[in-house]
Amino acid sequence: MSDVLERPAAAPLDDGQLKVVGTRPVRPDGAEKVTGKAMYGADLALPGQLVGKIKRSPHPHARIVSIDTRRARALPGVKAVVTAADFPDLASEEYEAGESASNLRDLSLNVMARDKALYDGHAVAAVAATSSAIADEALELITVEYEVLPHVTDVEASMASDAPVLHAHLFTQGLAEKPSAPSNIAKRNEIKRGDLEAGFAEADVVVEGRYTTAAVHQGYIEPHACVASFGADGQCQVWSSSQGQFMIRTYCAKILALESSDIRVTPAEIGGGFGGKTTVYLEPVALALSRQCGHPVKMVMTRDEVFRATGPTSGAVVEVKLGAKSDGTLIAADVVLKYQAGAFPGSPVGAGSMTALACYDIPNFSIVGYDVVTNTPKVAAYRAPGAPISAFGVESAVDDMALKLGMDPIALREKNAVRDGVKASYGPTYRNIGYVETLEAIKTHPHYAAPLGPNQGRGVAVGFWFNVGGESTAAVNLNEDGTAVVISGNPDIGGSRASMAMMAAEVLGLPVEKVRPIVADTASIGFSMLTGGSRTTFATGMAVTQAAQKVVEDLKRRAAMLMDVAVDEVEFVNGAAVCRDPAKASLTVAELAAKAAQTGGPIGAQVSLNAQGAGPGFGVHVCDVEVDPETGHVTVLRYTAAQDVGKAIHPSYVEGQVQGGVAQGVGWALNEEYIFDRSGRMENPGFLDYRVPVASDLPMIDAVLVEVANPRHPFGAKGVGEVPIVPPLAAVANAVRGAIGRRLTDLPLSPPKIRAAIDAG
Amino acid sequence: MSHVEFIAPTKPEQAAAALLAGGAHARPLSGGTDLLVQLRSGRLPPGLIVDLKRIPEAIGIRQEGGGFVIGAATPGAALSEHRALGLAWPGVVEAANLIGSTQVQGRASMAGNLCNASPAADSVPALVAARATCVIVGPGGRRTAPVGSIAIGPGRTSLAPGEFVLEIHLPPRPARSGDAYLRLIPRTEMDIAVVGAGVNLTLDGDGVVTEAHVALGAVAPTVLLVADAGAALIGTKADEAALAALDAAARAACNPISDKRGTIEYRTKIAGVLARRAATIAYGRAEKRA
Structure with missing residues (x-):
């Protein structure tokens, strides 16, 4: 997220000549998925495999006095039982391997509680047995003695001075001096510019609001699942569904004090991640169980476990105060963000702070963020982590400002829009951004001028995400028949196999069907950071393109050898080496591949790089809703989402990303929420009462792709997957405001809340 | 060791006898869309499952005496495909068809919905408003009772040990x-x-x-x-x-x-x-x- 934006630009490949990039071929992984053959995390079965299950705390906050596993161990069919005693007690250490830095000690304690259970569902022991029923029985036979402690689940309650303290060692960071007592506020961060007081003094119009969001889960359909096998020689294998096999390897090595070379992680097909599979829960436990008994151990979470012990993202409180001149110039902004981190520090409040005002050029502002631990599951990354929450507050307030000024909401945003050369609120100077073009795309879209009926309202909101690059490795190998394989180390969570194959095909001059993309295990390709931060098509795509370009250079060299001319006499055109001397016959990729043995052997190239210059993304959304005034039920009638994507490698999958982000954002806005009862237990750990939108809840979402090329990517691509979840919370809330004439500030906007607001008049 | 026993009798009396013999952990199975979920989640302990679908009277929709007889295990999809039933009792059919998804409708039955005894069961208010009755089979023979008398509280029914609902009867329909x-x-x-x-x-x-x-x-x-x-x-x-x-x-x-x-x-x-x-x-x- 601290990506370099100032690097010089190289010209992207000429758009007019592209043959594959920008087209919409059938995805290479499609048939396997729609016929049910794709191997997801739970699909692998190994000989001698055991069933692993986890015993979880029923208390949101309790000291673990003792754990007695003797009766479970004695049960026939039970082969291994582990508790925290079977894991090294790690020192506190920040380590960057997932979507953001994690503290290894916290990560380990989240995988298996040691002294304290910190949320309902926290793992306290695990068993491996010959059947699921025996494993269940064994869990019942484990006796855990708890000393139940007072708990706190609400973010502001947790910040109060009388709140039960989760961690005696946690002293608020980011204060001028170290506080005298521990608290649940892990960190305070601040971003400032100009003179806030002077800014508000100059303002003609001021709006203020306090906005709250509930904790929401990523809601991937595939529960966490893995198989782990610990060999007699210490060589381990893990098969699991995650957003990064290298991340799994690193975290398993750290948590179990193993060497990376002793762990080989094979990525399973992934049934959704959305950031939630950027960390480990089961893999270290399965390895520990397998180490104890020598059998492979398979672990598959239930949905109940997924909700209670993985994800979610923060519930939060956002306070926003905006000041504007009467002409609509925003002159001051004061933003306070309080984000729930769950049981351990690490909410996305930092990113929430950095993105909060990233769409606006405001001279005076202050953004203060608090990272607050609570007795709830430790939050995990969720698609543009932190940004939808702060955007909900800021975009609601901007909407109120437009109303107060009597200005069109897009005109107000245009007037204050960041442009190339503007220093972003979070630091760098913007280059090659397409925000104004995206605003224009919505302003001129027929949706924006369409008439509204009774009880209907229209909402506009904008959103920003950094997008990142980072470390990636990719290899392109030519087969003897002239087809190619593209190998990368990034799990495909959003159509990246298709885009990798397309970029390679474009460079090699091959039809895309002749290029097979695969996602390799950790021993078969060099390191790649996980799939996250909207980085894969940008960064790994860059590695793929460069590897393909290396292959092309090699092909030209080999063609020159066969043609008996100098290399610079040979050009590569449409999948063939062509000599400037027309007398020499061209050589196709297939012909060159067939003669590989004569020209130096197998043809292939690998590129490892640390990609810089990921272009930030901007989205502008417009949403129409109709509210049933008697029931408070909201129907989303129409939704149009425009986004600057740089260059859409495969437009259908880019549109799919936009639509998917909107769908999740609409769910967040209308119905999704973690509900805790008074004893701190989650009341709705299932898809019945944790309501993600179903297909019939949504209209066809119109994705409008704006292409302002990113010169740092060979084809101009920018990350696309995260931006689209940023605006919908406010777009929906602003539309509801239009429909019922009053502002609702507490998500989700479920029917009872809306009916109550209507009744309150 | 926990396990499930399964039988599929073809006569109502066999089913009643088996349910009585099976005791507290014996359950009749129609579509199973509640029962199997409850067993899998651990909410119900494993025990004897008595499948009703092989009992001829428990399946299908029959027009009798000016009204309709709906077998206990008849799935929602069969209700939606029955033209005469849909014309006479569109409210009953739409209520039953709201349960779950298209896939669930291939299995879910109104009698199951009734005997699951959820206060929120969708088909039950429509059946109660329709003045529907049900035929109950038990160890003592058959009896008829109003649909509204089956549930007596969340998850609790008035059915005696060994009793189960065999049929739901919708009364004759006056014009208008x-x-x-x-x-x-x-x-x-x-x-x-x-x-x-x-x-x-x-x-x-x-x-x-x-x-x-x-x-x-x-x-x-x-x-x-x-x-x-x-x-x-x-x-x-x-x-x-x-x-x-x-x-x-x-x-x-x-x-x-x-x-x-x-x-x-x-x-x-x-x-x-x-x-x-x-x-x-x-x-x-x-x-x-x-």
């Missing part, structure tokens, strides 16, 4: 009759009713309501048949004043709880809204059905 069911869910499908309302009424030649039954779901421990709400419609053409009286009577009858799905206040308001809307739909259907 119509029914309707509406529910409120936060989403558009795949959800459980926050409130449900079934209305069944008959008109005379002038369009005046001569008979009306209003049943509410999810606003009390069991589905409520609200006599005052029905009475509010009788003698009227379901005009605005009658609907307002119906709304008030429905709200007055509510005795809901506040939970994760809705508050007392909200459920009560919505019961009135849905009763009113369902009555309007039922009235329109009755007018069309000469």
Whole structure:
């Protein structure tokens, strides 16, 4: 997220000549998925495999006095039982391997509680047995003695001075001096510019609001699942569904004090991640169980476990105060963000702070963020982590400002829009951004001028995400028949196999069907950071393109050898080496591949790089809703989402990303929420009462792709997957405001809340 | 060791005997869309499953004595495909078809929905408003009971050990009759009713309501048949004043709880809204059905 934006630009490949990039071929992984053959995390079965299950705390906050596993161990069919005693007690250490830095000690304690259970569902022991029923029985036979402690689940309650303290060692960071007592506020961060007081003094119009969001889960359909096998020689294998096999390897090595070379992680097909599979829960436990008994151990979470012990993202409180001149110039902004981190520090409040005002050029502002631990599951990354929450507050307030000024909401945003050369609120100077073009795309879209009926309202909101690059490795190998394989180390969570194959095909001059993309295990390709931060098509795509370009250079060299001319006499055109001397016959990729043995052997190239210059993304959304005034039920009638994507490698999958982000954002806005009862237990750990939108809840979402090329990517691509979840919370809330004439500030906007607001008049 | 036993008898008496012998952990299985989920989640302990689907009377829709007999294990999809049933009892069919998804409709049955005894069961308010009865088979033979008498509390039924519902009977349908069911869910499908309302009424030649039954779901421990709400419609053409009286009577009858799905206040308001809307739909259907 601290990506370099100032690097010089190289010209992207000429758009007019592209043959594959920008087209919409059938995805290479499609048939396997729609016929049910794709191997997801739970699909692998190994000989001698055991069933692993986890015993979880029923208390949101309790000291673990003792754990007695003797009766479970004695049960026939039970082969291994582990508790925290079977894991090294790690020192506190920040380590960057997932979507953001994690503290290894916290990560380990989240995988298996040691002294304290910190949320309902926290793992306290695990068993491996010959059947699921025996494993269940064994869990019942484990006796855990708890000393139940007072708990706190609400973010502001947790910040109060009388709140039960989760961690005696946690002293608020980011204060001028170290506080005298521990608290649940892990960190305070601040971003400032100009003179806030002077800014508000100059303002003609001021709006203020306090906005709250509930904790929401990523809601991937595939529960966490893995198989782990610990060999007699210490060589381990893990098969699991995650957003990064290298991340799994690193975290398993750290948590179990193993060497990376002793762990080989094979990525399973992934049934959704959305950031939630950027960390480990089961893999270290399965390895520990397998180490104890020598059998492979398979672990598959239930949905109940997924909700209670993985994800979610923060519930939060956002306070926003905006000041504007009467002409609509925003002159001051004061933003306070309080984000729930769950049981351990690490909410996305930092990113929430950095993105909060990233769409606006405001001279005076202050953004203060608090990272607050609570007795709830430790939050995990969720698609543009932190940004939808702060955007909900800021975009609601901007909407109120437009109303107060009597200005069109897009005109107000245009007037204050960041442009190339503007220093972003979070630091760098913007280059090659397409925000104004995206605003224009919505302003001129027929949706924006369409008439509204009774009880209907229209909402506009904008959103920003950094997008990142980072470390990636990719290899392109030519087969003897002239087809190619593209190998990368990034799990495909959003159509990246298709885009990798397309970029390679474009460079090699091959039809895309002749290029097979695969996602390799950790021993078969060099390191790649996980799939996250909207980085894969940008960064790994860059590695793929460069590897393909290396292959092309090699092909030209080999063609020159066969043609008996100098290399610079040979050009590569449409999948063939062509000599400037027309007398020499061209050589196709297939012909060159067939003669590989004569020209130096197998043809292939690998590129490892640390990609810089990921272009930030901007989205502008417009949403129409109709509210049933008697029931408070909201129907989303129409939704149009425009986004600057740089260059859409495969437009259908880019549109799919936009639509998917909107769908999740609409769910967040209308119905999704973690509900805790008074004893701190989650009341709705299932898809019945944790309501993600179903297909019939949504209209066809119109994705409008704006292409302002990113010169740092060979084809101009920018990350696309995260931006689209940023605006919908406010777009929906602003539309509801239009429909019922009053502002609702507490998500989700479920029917009872809306009916109550209507009744309150 | 925990395990499940499964039998599929072909005669009702065999099923009753097996259920009696199986004791507290024996369960009849129709579609299984509640039972299997409860077994898998651990909410029900494993035990004997008695599949009713091989019993001929428990499957299918028969027109008898001017009414309809619906076998206990008949899936929702079969209801939606039965033209005559849909014409006579559109409210019953739409209520049953709201349960779950298209896939679930291939299995889910109204008798299962009834005997699961959820206060929020979608088909039950429509059946109660329809004055449906059911044939119960047990160790002592057969008896008939009103649908509304089966559930006596959340998850609890009036069925004696060994008893199960074999058939649901819908009474003969006079001309100018119509029914309707509406529910409120936060989403558009795949959800459980926050409130449900079934209305069944008959008109005379002038369009005046001569008979009306209003049943509410999810606003009390069991589905409520609200006599005052029905009475509010009788003698009227379901005009605005009658609907307002119906709304008030429905709200007055509510005795809901506040939970994760809705508050007392909200459920009560919505019961009135849905009763009113369902009555309007039922009235329109009755007018069309000469």
